Amino acid sequence: MTLKQTPLNAAHRAMGAKMVDFGGWDMPVNYGSQIDEHHQVRRDCGMFDVSHMRTVDIHGEGVRTFLRYLLANNVDKLQTSGKALYSCMLRPNAGVIDDLIVYFMREDWFRIVVNAGTADKDIAWMKEQAVTHAPQLKIVSRNELAMVAVQGPNAHVKVWQVLPQTKAATEALQIFQAADCGDYFVARTGYTGEEGFEIILPASKVEVFWNALHQAGVAPIGLGARDTLRLEAGMNLYGQDMDETINPLEAGLAWTVDLKSERDFIGKATLLANPPTRKMVGLVLLDRGVLRGHQQVHCAQGVGEITSGSFSPTLEKSIALARVPKEVQIGDTVQVAIRDKMLDAKVVKYPFARNGKILSL
Numbered sequence: 001m002t003l004k005q006t007p008l009n010a011a012h013r014a015m016g017a018k019m020v021d022f023g024g025w026d027m028p029v030n031y032g033s034q035i036d037e038h039h040q041v042r043r044d045c046g047m048f049d050v051s052h053m054r055t056v057d058i059h060g061e062g063v064r065t066f067l068r069y070l071l072a073n074n075v076d077k078l079q080t081s082g083k084a085l086y087s088c089m090l091r092p093n094a095g096v097i098d099d100l101i102v103y104f105m106r107e108d109w110f111r112i113v114v115n116a117g118t119a120d121k122d123i124a125w126m127k128e129q130a131v132t133h134a135p136q137l138k139i140v141s142r143n144e145l146a147m148v149a150v151q152g153p154n155a156h157v158k159v160w161q162v163l164p165q166t167k168a169a170t171e172a173l174q175i176f177q178a179a180d181c182g183d184y185f186v187a188r189t190g191y192t193g194e195e196g197f198e199i200i201l202p203a204s205k206v207e208v209f210w211n212a213l214h215q216a217g218v219a220p221i222g223l224g225a226r227d228t229l230r231l232e233a234g235m236n237l238y239g240q241d242m243d244e245t246i247n248p249l250e251a252g253l254a255w256t257v258d259l260k261s262e263r264d265f266i267g268k269a270t271l272l273a274n275p276p277t278r279k280m281v282g283l284v285l286l287d288r289g290v291l292r293g294h295q296q297v298h299c300a301q302g303v304g305e306i307t308s309g310s311f312s313p314t315l316e317k318s319i320a321l322a323r324v325p326k327e328v329q330i331g332d333t334v335q336v337a338i339r340d341k342m343l344d345a346k347v348v349k350y351p352f353a354r355n356g357k358i359l360s361l
Contacts, residue, residue: 193351257271282319308320
């Protein structure tokens with residue numbers, strides 16, 4: 001099978017990246033030390049190629065009404081141009097098709113960024129629902145666009161150094177807001193728990209932008225550090241922490257589901273009829289070892305499972321997200337089955353680290 005490539009593939013190789021198959025994409029896992037890359041983002045800033053993610057624009061009269069029904073979170077929260085919302089898109093059985101970010105630009109234009117591995121499925125589902133509920137809408141996959149994330153405490157300064165024309169429009173952005181700066185759509189969002197921007201731009205311009213950031217001292221960061229950063233920040237990864245067999249209430253995403261307003265949305269009836277029996281918690285390993293996905297978690301109230309686990313460079317301990325019986329409490333000690341041993345772990349509230357600070361130990 002031929003792997004798909006982002007427009008930055010040659011640039012990654014020129015910078016010495018180790019490339020891997022990531023969901024059918026040829027992507028950089030690291031450019032040297034994964035630990036160093038992780039610390040680089042927490043302490044300074046780094047840049048990520050996220051051009052495999054898909055930008056989808058929905059145009060036409062009645063976009064808001066359609067998205068009120070399509071998404072579990074409520075787009076009525078979006079009243080200012082550029083404001084963004086994180087949401088899940090659900091099946092009728094409340095399984096998660098994808099988690100995504102939706103931006104309100106105008107009443108006749110909303111922008112959605114979806115995950116790479118689910119993009120085709122997502123767009124097919126949107127179009128299928130639109131046939132019945134909003135046939136007048138135009139749903140456009142923006143394949144000609146690329147995306148770069150610049151993350152870390154010095155990210156804003158570096159982006160403004162390279163794109164000074166965007167500074168005036170982006171200086172006052174709050175978290176989860178974006179500004180449309182012509183060729184550069186700049187959003188104050190990210191997947192690391194640090195300050196930063198995600199920039200959507202024409203694929204034809206992305207390599208020049210990437211190299212300019214590098215010249216300005218921004219280090220390239222691979223998928224390995226991206227995963228440990230997002231895990232420390234307590235952010236779900238689709239396909240590991242949730243999928244079509246899991247509903248958002250059992251994936252730690254109840255805060256993204258609006259069950260209070262009267263509006264109906266796909267999956268709402270199932271969520272109301274089936275209160276969750278499990279919940280997501282953080283774990284910090286108390287013994288020596290490494291927590292990994294699919295390891296069993298033995299609690300006094302029953303058995304759970306780790307969904308994402310790794311060594312945390314910031315905490316210098318092994319950490320994990322785990323789905324466990326809802327009766328488990330913060331502060332409990334549980335046992336994790338690692339190979340042929342049962343090792344102790346402490347149940348903690350996540351996120352574990354954000355904005356360079358340790359929050360859970």
